Amino acid sequence: MGAPMWYTVPMSDQTKMKKKITLRDILILQGVVMIYSLSGVTAKFASGETFLSLRFILFYALEIVILGVYAVLWQQVIKRTELSVAYANRAMALVWSVIWALAIFRDQVNINNLIGIILVIIGTVLINSETEDAQ
8 A cells, every 4th residue: 555645745746846956045035034933032031030020921921922923934935945944954053052142142162163153154065055056
């Protein structure tokens, strides 16, 4: 017996998913990932407040709003992008987190952080260029 009906992907959807990723797609994807990373910033601010204080609740509520916006935007991204490419680009959230840590919290970055960031960027570029080469 063949695969169940729900298991197969129609050919038209398969070809849509294989479209070439453009610079615009990558920028939109990174914008969505950046929004996602901002939830960590609000979580960090909330953690510095007294539990259940007004400021804690406001930061926590903002985090929930950011995650809600991210969820809606992410659904739109994965509808138009190959899932493997979308998730590979999501790794860039680590880079955005380090940027926020430096810019907002004045955290220090060590050599291991830099090596990790470089590896994430290289991997993301390879995944994105591999998708373009496949066309």
